[in-house]
Amino acid sequence: MVNLTIDGKEVTVSKTATIYEAACEAGVHIPVLCYAKKLLPYGACRICLVEVEQMKGRLIPSCTTPVTEGMVVTTTSDEIVKVRKTVLEFLLVNHVVDCPVCDKGGECDLQDLSYEYEVVTNRFEGEKFDLPTDEVNPLIERNMNRCVLCGKCVRVCDEIVGYGSYSFINRGFETKIATAFDRGLNCEFCGQCVSMCPVGAILPRPFKFKARPWQLKEVDSVCGYCGNGCTITLGTKDKKVETIRFNDKTGVNDGNLCIRGRFGYSYVNSDERLTKPLIRKDGELVEASWDEALAAAVEGLKQAGSAAGVISGARLTNEELFLLKNLAAAIGTDNLDNSGGECYKGVTEGLQQTLGLQASTATFPQVENCDAVLSIRSDFYETHPVFGMVVNQAVRRNNAKLSVIADKRGKFTKLPNARTLLHKPGLEVNILNAMARVLLDEGLAKTERLNGVEELKGALADYAPETVAATTGVDAEAIKVAARELAAAENAAILLAYGLPYTAASKELGIAAANLALLTGIAGRPGSGLYLCGEKSNSQGAIDLGILPGAEGMGVQQMLTAATENQLKALYVVGEDMLSSYPDRDAVEQALSKVPFLVVQDIFMSPTAQKAHVVLPAASFAEKNGTVTNAERRLQQLRSAIPSPGEARTDFAILQGLLTGFGQDAAAAPADVFGQLCAATDQYRGIDLEMIGPQGYVWGGDILTPITRNLVPVAGTQPVDAEYQLLVGSSLYHSGTVSTHAKGPQAVVAEAYIEFGREDAKALNIQEGDLVKLRTDAGEIQAKAKVDRRLPQGVLFAPYHFGALKLNKLYRGQAAIPVQVG
């Protein structure tokens, strides 16, 4: 620690702090423009100059100067004010003063500083910038006439996002921020640059002329999309969500978001929202009152009793899931499940068998300090983009060694010094096994407290790196190095994502990853962690609360089979468009057609809802109170920001209504139910809402210690022999099927596509945008082609979000689907 004096106040701060940071701690305000907490020190704008007694004779930039013992700092003096004013005058020479029509007006640093320093005249004169506005894309507008060249956009897109859209170009007066070849912005539209820009040079287009900042009501909540669980602040006006506000004060995401969180909110305002309950009469779905609809639902489910099934999505709040579980009990059925019923088995069975846990062992921020990271299967930049940004920081700021086991290239594989173990589809387990074998062979494994070492050794006989190299197409040396790095690292992380499009070998992958985590000591070691990240905002909550088949119960797949065989009498589906997103569309279709009574609760009239006998209109995340648990076990609070459209009700209220129908009293408010669910759930016991602060609350603490340490042998697979194989997955711009109702993501990726590598496209004579067909025995799909560089030869990719593509006609949960093109 270092002691210093700032404006007469004594402060003690860490020795790595800058003067600016010390001043913040002391509550002394120093103006900044180019400084940002989450970016590396830069020191370009000179607005933050201060005097330091020990460094007399010049003014010192406080944002880059480290504190030293005994420093005496003065932050305001006549000279300092004069210099700051000059800095502002210079900035205002070429800056067009657009304040009356600039969306940033009211929260613009330049405007505020000019006001604070009373810059009413300008001693300098010069040409005003007259650059055309970049409004090629529908989400982000760039008006470089307002730019103050602070470089924050350039830095955030590089340091955090790892995309690198911008650079300073030209020199002198001509200097400006531009994309490569000064074209319109075309990037991943995460909006980080929008949130960093201190002026109105980079703005969210959907928010243009919607509201002045001070007219907005701000509500802190949690992104409704993925298991990353980013804190977001909704900006609402007139009962509508108009924007997502930048907020780096609460939450664990430092204000970072992805396109879905930042621009994917508009579906809540959509005209297509369901607003009234519907009941099927004479084959038609017709509007009904809530009383009628609830009574019909209760009646049908009651009659079915133990032959009813309940299937949930993983975006309900914990409170809602708890009520749902109670409802299943009230119906008298054990047939309860979520999310297609397979994809989470890596956690519920894989981790359970090995570690005795059903969750990630550590928290996201710890990854920033890792020396080695192993990412398996999905590109986190696509499935959990903001966690991807954390990994990027580990790589860039901490020189972490990143190994990526992947079937296609992606942003992870492009990070500095990333080692890509590019393998033939579906062979991840083989590679993980080979890595385990390397650890054991080379005496690197920390086997002391582990069970099953000898069995595992025996089972790995066929997984010598060289053998696995031959099967998977990955270099044997790369496998060895990746294993050694993981073993050598003081802090290391293993990452695996799961979700509806990633169901194949779920359990096996979970086990193989856990084996590695045990052999390297990563599981349970402070600073290190094994992360199994769910697809949806409350995937972890669904597991914690046990939205899973009961002792005698059926899971989703069995329920579907049972329905087809006329064994299931009723099905209640909450927040899932099974037809569009579950593997094996034909099976789902048959089951839904056969089941005598189908209740669907959703916010849109999904293809699944169209088959229902009763449709219950639900609320979006922006209309709810409750808690969700993200992929690092962090509980956070959703807060209702707007009312639901029409008569739509929260899932909570609907479930209460149904429970009442079953003669049960449900507690009146989510807060009360929270108390009940904590009492009933081991992991949550002792938590109360007060404990869920701005950073949420991580159940089990930052590090979860394994309860068992069992190595479990798990077999790999053989590569599929086919000229072309189709991978199914998640696209960065979308999440589940909900985002296809949101304007932001739709503006960038409006429809399904089939992606080809360049070589294949050339060989097949396919151009970007051509209509292409893929065929298997199960059927045929057709979509526009996209040509890119990330796919290896013979491998195609299609995103699973778009129901219209009927991709799940071909996709039945395979790791890769052999297809014929054309």
Next chain:
Amino acid sequence: MTETAQQVQEEEIDLTAANEVIDKYQDMHGALMPVLQEIQEAYGYIPEETVHLTAERLNVYASQIYGVLTFYAQFHLEPRGKYIIRVCMGTACHVKGAGRIGDTIKEQLGVGHAETTEDLLFTAEYVACIGACGMAPVIMVNDATYGSITVQKTQEVVKKYQAMG
């Protein structure tokens, strides 16, 4: 990144030379400048596709390379003429009528400052003092200097190079 039609078109450029340059520097740290310089030597300018290639192979952002290319005057993003005619616009030359010399070239070849003829034979460049004020006005064609130049002499010089093709 989806390839735009423009990039696809650019692909007509033979990337062998650029690849060879990058091969040499692939494992060297901070190799961007020499790579760009040698690519320019090989192609006479920096074709867009070589920027994307360099970005991909050296793992730097294309935007960053573009920043470097626009910062240093030595790099050219457009094809350049076989003959670079530099018209000195320094003070001495200006006083002695450099403006007219520039106009003459424009009339004759149809190219002004930083422009290149369609046949890629000539690029005109107006430059600051080239240190031969004693012979003002001055033009240079590649490495050859022509001093005390007149409108008529300019025309002759241009014709001479046109004849050389």
